[in-house]
Ligand SMILES: CC(C)[C@H](C(=O)O)[C@@H](O)C(=O)O
């Protein structure tokens with residue numbers, strides 16, 4: 147079988163550091179992977195003005211998958227790289243599923259006093275290509291007392307159905323078989339109605355999956371007070387952004403939260419990235435935890451069908467996390483990467 | 493001085509039960525208050541089809557303040573009463589400040605293992621009359637594979653400036669003098685830009701207030717992992733809805749979360765209500781905690797300038813909450829109301 151071709155976008159800040167460790171683990175697990183690194187991000191933008199040239203985007207389409215570190219730097223106006231690089235990749239490569247597991251590994255400290263690993267084990271299926279992320283909106287009379295600024299959430303039957311269907315498949319494959327729609331149907335009536343009707347309709351094809359609905363405000367509360375309510379969640383792009391950060395907080399912090407931007411149809415490569423950002427304040431100091439990236443590598447392996455390798459990486463991380471509890475020592479980014487690599491290799 | 497004229501809308505479900513206790517406390521604290529009860533909510537809608545008749549709305553405008561319990565019942569399609577009663581009141585009475593303290597009282601159990609009362613003490617100033625709550629949007633080809641549903645967020649310089657100014661006043665009056673804007677400027681670029689520029693501009697008039705910015709996803713995480721980051725928060729209607737529910741969760745639960753829908757210009761009465769809903773599942777069973785409503789009554793008293801009475805109610809609640817810790821017994825809605833009333837009267 148031919149090698150897997152992986153495009154790597156380390157990006158900015160700690161992105162570079164954590165990706166190094168992710169690749170180390172990938173190498174150790176022994177899938178035949180061929181990597182090509184792309185220097186996209188603040189440095190390129192500041193020196194050439196380029197963010198994501200069309201030629202680069204076209205090249206990226208040819209890979210089997212993409213591993214991304216993090217994007218963003220104080221030297222670039224906020225939002226520019228996020229929109230024209232990160233979100234552009236998600237939209238252009240039709241990553242309509244943003245898959246974000248929220249899982250408390252044994253041994254990991256959660257800020258929630260009463261929650262145990264069995265209480266926090268869910269998968270958030272966040273829509274990735276619609277809603278308020280479409281970039282639609284405008285401004286009139288900017289900077290005057292009469293300024294009006296709008297943002298438009300665009301939602302389609304096509305876009306909602308495909309992600310809802312994906313979520314049902316996920317739910318069906320898990321022991322609890324429970325799927326919760328998170329939205330705000332009582333205020334976002336048009337979009338909410340589309341989501342709710344789609345859940346009901348597609349649900350007819352999955353009689354074994356129990357469905358539920360929760361407003362985003364209540365869901366945000368339940369993430370803290372009763373996380374065990376949730377198994378698989380399907381939600382809109384913006385709500386998914388918010389609740390997965392609460393999820394990261396309750397599951398041991400942003401240093402552990404992995405994600406995949408998935409194109410389930412395979413018309414373009416999927417992209418895996420830690421949920422955290424570039425954290426310019428701690429960049430270059432070896433302080434970043436590469437675990438989120440390493441777990442994202444496990445998701446990447448899974449996506450490519452290398453399930454055995456994925457399981458080995460996940461197990462190595464689980465063992466490392468358990469070890470941290472009983473035998474905690476401060477480790478640098480490299481050291482954590484080395485330790486997990488050793489477990490994978492051993 | 494003439495009596496205070498208070499309109500009371502108990503509403504649905506536990507709304508009726510908690511309002512009874514709120515009024516008991518109000519009576520005991522001895523402000524001269526004259527109440528008129530309005531039967532708005534599911535019962536009226538189901539028997540007459542009326543939600544908020546214009547004549548009733550006009551009458552309500554004549555009161556000094558409104559106390560609301562909760563709205564919503566399974567017998568009414570979701571969203572109908574929320575939009576045409578609750579949100580209509582907020583919009584028509586120009587409640588542009590939705591004031592939601594997030595405060596952990598001593599003795600109250602928080603789900604956060606490490607947080608102490610001094611860590612969780614903030615005020616969220618949620619905008620109440622704009623953004624995605626405007627109800628703008630539409631649907632095309634409903635129910636077909638080509639359906640498109642939109643929601644529009646409408647934001648104005650007028651609307652943003654007045655709530656930002658209010659938030660600066662709140663921040664200036666508190667010891668930490670810190671104001672954090674919560675938004676999603678990297679995605680909602682037009683609206684976010686308006687909010688960010690307004691914060692900067694109005695901030696020039698408040699040199700003593702330190703300002704900060706936090707994306708809503710990060711803020712949601714910090715509510716759990718580092719609530720002590722926040723003093724006063726100003727935010728958009730939708731983000732405020734979400735983060736105040738996280739706030740309620742970390743500050744001891746939705747049974748304690750109070751709110752005021754404020755019209756700071758006094759052109760219409762302000763309206764005070766617990767953050768919780770009508771909870772049809774426990775309605776009529778005496779299980780609801782009336783504390784959120786009683787704290788909302790304290791906010792109401794404060795708003796009317798009865799600061800001494802407000803302080804007495806808050807102190808009575810604080811004492812009751814402390815007592816719960818050392819001397820916990822299951823109490824009904826009435827019993828909690830009676831106990832707090834006795835403290836206020838005593
Ligand atoms: C950086 C930002 C545009 C992005 C998002 O909002 O999706 C991030 O918060 C995330 O969750 O990956």
Ligand SMILES: CC(C)[C@H](C(=O)O)[C@@H](O)C(=O)O
Nearest residue numbers: 332333363574578579733767
């Ligand atoms: C009932 C609903 C419309 C309302 C809102 O979204 O504002 C509620 O969640 C609240 O926070 O008061």
